[in-house]
Amino acid sequence: MSGDRTKVRAKGLERRFGHLLAVAGVSFEVYEGEVFGLLGPNGAGKTTLVRMLSGVLTPTTGDATVDGASVVREPERVKARIGYATQEASVYPFLTVRENLEFRAAMYLEGPPALDAVEDALARFDLGGVADRRAGELSGGWRQRLSLAQAVVHRPRVAFLDEPTTGLDPLARRAVWDLVYAEAARGMSALVTTHYMDEAERCHRVGLIYGGRRVALGTPQELKAAVAARYRFYRVPGADPADWRGRAGVVDAWQRGGAVRIVLEPDAPAPANATPEEPTMEDVFVLKIREEDAHALV
Ligand SMILES: Nc1ncnc2c1ncn2[C@@H]1O[C@H](COP(=O)(O)OP(=O)(O)O)[C@@H](O)[C@H]1O
Ligand SMILES: [Mg+2]
Incomplete structure (x- = not known):
């Protein structure tokens, strides 16, 4: 089992x-040392999926193995092996940072190894300076840092991190991703959920989920290449996307800065003054969802 580099198999x-x-x-699968992004809008089913993968919610059908254990047959084994940071950064506000870590470490370890794990997590997550502060006094970014440290204090092989960056400013978000990558560098697999499209770019691979279904899977480059093959993207001067919407060959148009960004069918002629642009992850997301909604109507 230890030779298996697929750490999550849903x-x-x-x-x-x-x-x-x-x-x-x-x-889908998540491999050893991989940072896998589960992207989708609110209500897409991300948390439900993560709860099933974590052994806390029984699937209606289907199964998943996580670090070799089945979520259906061995949920307790799954829970003991993984790290899990819930969407609500579950830290105890009246306990100090160190006490929060000690509390979590005690669920998995005891004696000196538990204390070592706490000191190690304080160092890895740069929490030494706030170790004796109450968690309730921390800013959002630092609370997330603690939540992450708690999730992996016992050095699991697989961690599920549910929206660890929601509500954080860009610098704090970047710090969270750096910490996730530092854990992945020691071989941990991380499944990170987010509804921020730009964060897809930070993942090795991404699964897009919408309406409970997986609508795309691949590296950010693969997903962008797939939409680049199906649509054309341009910037045109002007201030009114409504001028473009509904025209033949125009899939979508919206305002961006002092110009309008338009998405065209691949065989539609480029308008005069149009500058070609590359697709972004936001395009991938919007166009995939549009395709799903169009299928749902037929
Ligand atoms: N315990 C529950 N009981 C009933 N409906 C639920 C429950 N948990 C989630 N849902 C519903 O399932 C859908 C997916 O929710 P969720 O997994 O939380 O999405 P996400 O995390 O992507 O925002 C939503 O429509 C939500 O209202
Ligand atoms: Mg959620």
């Missing part, structure tokens, strides 16, 4: 809540 994971199909047959 196979047809599905979860219903009453009539709602929150996650619909999602399959």
